[in-house]
Every structure is written in structure tokens, then in C-alpha cells.
Amino acid sequence: xxxxxxxSRRCCLEIKGIPxxxxxxxxxxxxxxxxxxxxxxxxxxxxxxxxLAPPKNSNKNPAIxxxxxGQKLRDTxxxxxxxxxxxxxxxxxxxxxxxxxxxxxxxxxxxxKAALSFKKRFHYKYV
Numbered sequence: 003x004x005x006x007x008x009x010s011r012r013c014c015l016e017i018k019g020i021p022x023x024x025x026x027x028x029x030x031x032x033x034x035x036x037x038x039x040x041x042x043x044x045x046x047x048x049x050x051x052x053x054l055a056p057p058k059n060s061n062k063n064p065a066i067x068x069x070x071x072g073q074k075l076r077d078t079x080x081x082x083x084x085x086x087x088x089x090x091x092x093x094x095x096x097x098x099x100x101x102x103x104x105x106x107x108x109x110x111x112x113x114x115k116a117a118l119s120f121k122k123r124f125h126y127k128y129v
Contacts, residue, residue: 004109013049013076014105016065028052032068035100039082047071067105080104 020031028051036043051068070076083102106114 004107007107008110011069011105011107013071013073014067014069015076015080015102016054016067016105017100017102018063018065019100020063020066022053022056022063028066028068031066035086036079039079039085041075041079041082043075047075 017032017035020035029045029048032048032051033043033045047070049069049071051066053066054064056062056064070079080102086100086102
């Protein structure tokens with residue numbers, strides 16, 4: 003089941019660090035950020051864009067999940083995600099860091115977290 007759910011997310015990305023605003027249009031937010039990466043898209047190339055539910059008892063801004071009509075466009079955006087560092091400096095969004103990740107299932111997020119923790123604990127620097 004996990005593999006099927008992850009496969010259904012193959013055209014999806016998550017953007018984190020965008021402050022929540024009442025009555026926001028998440029599709030416009032995604033189009034704006036993607037254009038800042040140098041990729042010209044329109045809202046018609048986005049299948050779905052919405053905020054995730056905020057964590058309970060948290061003041062954090064929930065991520066925006068968006069799905070493209072094609073995986074090629076999604077891959078292009080994902081490979082240019084490093085440019086978001088420059089965008090953070092331009093928009094000066096009050097200490098929020100904007101970044102994007104793949105949209106992973108809960109099980110895959112836990113596996114990734116465990117792998118990163120393992121790597122961090124057992125990482126040796128060779129001289």
C-alpha cells in the first residue's frame with residue numbers, strides 16, 4: 003500500500019516556509035515561486051495546490067502540497083530548488099526559510115528520518 007501511495011505522489015512537491023494568510027490562493031503562491039526559479043508556468047499546469055493541516059498545538063506554518071499535470075515539469079522544478087536560497091534573500095519573509103521537498107508518505111518520511119539520523123551518528127571524517 004505504501005508503494006502505491008508513494009507512486010500516486012510522483013508529480014507532487016511540498017513547499018515549506020510560506021507564512022499562512024487568510025483567504026490565500028495557494029495556486030498563485032506556487033506559480034509565483036516557480037516563476038522566481040526561472041520557470042514560466044501558468045496555473046493550468048498545476049493539478050492541485052493546497053495547504054496541509056497544521057500540526058496540533060503548533061504555531062508552525064503548514065506546507066503547501068502541489069501536483070503538476072506532468073512529472074517532467076515537477077522534476078525540472080525539483081532540480082532547481084537550490085535557487086530558493088536566493089529567493090529567501092529577495093522576499094525577506096521575516097525569518098522564514100522557503101524550501102521544497104518531495105511529497106513523501108508518512109512511512110517513507112520515517113525511513114528517511116531514521117537514515118539521516120543513522121548517517122549523522124556514524125559519519126566519520128576521513129583525512
